[in-house]
Amino acid sequence: MNNNPATSYKRSYSESQSCTQPNSFKRSKFTVFLAERKASNQLECIINYIKKKETHSSRNKSNTEQLTQDIIEYYENFKQEDTSFILKQEIRNKMERIIIDIFPTASLFIIGSSNSGFSVENSDLDMCLYIPDMKEEDHRTICSNLYQIQSLFRNPNTLRSTLVIPARVPILKLVDVKNDIEVDLNINNIVGVYNTYLMKAYSYVDCRVAPLIIIVKHWAKFHNINDASKQSLNSYSLALMVLHYLQVCHPPVIPALQQRNKELFDIDNYSLQHFSDYKSLKDKLIWKSENEQSLGQLLRSFFHYYAYEFKFDTDAISVRLGAKIHRSQVNRNIPNIKYRHNQSWKYICVEEPFDKTNTAYSTYNINTFNLIKLAIIYTFKQLDLELKIGSIFHKLPV
Structure with missing residues (x-):
């Protein structure tokens, strides 16, 4: 029997064309609780879900297998329903x-x-x-x-x-x-029309993308670092941070689509209507990643990357290029000079894939920036202690 969590995950989850949950991850009794979330605060819903999950989670799962199962179930319970769309x-x-x-x-x-x-x-x-x-x-x-x-x-x-x-x-x-x-x-x-089309494309190329982005967005909301009006990160920047990591990990989970499929994302050669036509998009994106890591492994490595490998003072994220680039390179790419020398490039640089501005422009306060870094490092250390979903929702020691 193959007990490798990465292999078992790939077999049970990735083989599904629609990337829906395998039979072992069908909605559980937590769904009854989650059905009541519309009338409650979403953050309270997350906290209560984690408490219930910790009470009922198996103690026999090895390595990241339990964390992977938790992420899949979490995603299936929280994702937008087709009827809502x-x-x-x-x-x-x-x-x-x-x-x-x-x-x-x-x-x-x-x-x-x-x-x-x-x-x-x-x-x-x-x-x-x-x-x-x-x-x-x-x-x-x-x-x-x-x-x-x-x-x-x-x-x-x-x-x-x-x-x-x-x-x-x-x-x-x-x-x-x-x-x-x-x-x-x-x-x-x-x-926004262009980047929605691009984000949709990334959701198609690998079914691990959407669960990771949703769990990271909820992690940021829990730690109060997902609100641009409070000088922290907006959800789009968080999504680009996840995509960037999935591009630079070894081997990459996803490619740089704007380099690999340039013709699909050429805003100069298509009308705006092209970027709202999703019907044939999936068939045009042929990609099979050699990375067989599970969701649990990828989530842990995501936090390690931003805690210890990515240098916020010199590095910039470029999903467009699929690479970590120097801040000065991003500045030279900005088409509008008014964005070159102002506070919007102060602490975190996340290049918008089309207009090349900084999507993390709202993070210009040093205290908020330090809180973001603390949340990333602290979460990685908590995952190092125990690989379960509750580890990413521990309150910061501040």
């Missing part, structure tokens, strides 16, 4: 029908984790409204148009607008009252 598509369709009354040439795209495969249940819905012939960086016009759109959504019983946030990327916030789904709408921030 269908509901979000319906919201998108309803909004577009209303908006085209005043912007008849506009198109509405679902962007972010809801569409990339990295979303959890009850997550927000991010959308980009593309209005042709409008300058992308015309901040005043964008805000004005968002206020116009806000006036269309005044019904307190259906879609209700709440406020316009005139940030660097202006946002209109709405709520789908019936389904309690928060909606964030931007105008012409089309890089």
Whole structure:
């Protein structure tokens, strides 16, 4: 009998074309508890899940086998359901029908984790409204148009607008009252359409990608380092950090798709509609990794990499190139000079794969940066003590 956790994982999980859970990881009695999460705080839900998991977890699992099983079950319990995505598509369709009354040439795209495969249940819905012939960086016009759109959504019983946030990327916030789904709408921030397409592609090339990204996002939320408004990391940066590690580990789990499949991601040769056509995308991505490590092994190595190998003061993450590069190289690549010499490149550099800006621009506070580093190092040490999912949710010694 083959007792290698990596081999058993690959056989039971990766062989499935849809990358669904094997029979041994079908939803357990924890699902009954998790079904009530909509009415509770998500962080409390995570904590309660871990407490229950620690109570019932097997003590006979060796090495990373138990951790791998925990991650798979965690992912299956928390990931966005197909029915939820269908509901979000319906919201998108309803909004577009209303908006085209005043912007008849506009198109509405679902962007972010809801569409990339990295979303959890009850997550927000991010959308980009593309209005042709409008300058992308015309901040005043964008805000004005968002206020116009806000006036269309005044019904307190259906879609209700709440406020316009005139940030660097202006946002209109709405709520789908019936389904309690928060909606964030931007105008012409089309890089979100491009990177959602890229993220979706990475979710297709290896079925270990999505579980790792979701578990790392929940880890960051637990440690209060997943909130750009509080100068910590946004979810997109965390996803890019996971993808980067999976590209540079040996052998790589995933390739650099923008180098390997350049024709699919060439924004100069395709219309925007190309980057919302996911039907044939999976068939165009032919990749088989030689890396047979389990989810548990990869998660532990992810934390080791950022704790001891990645040098935040000199290194920058480039998923576009599939490599760790020097900060100065990233600076030379930035097309817009206003991003070259400011605080947005101060502590963590995560290159946006298309416009080459820093997705971790919000992390410019030294105390927050130190907290992020502490969380990474402390989590690795906890995993070194005990390879179980509860180890990544230990409170920091601060």
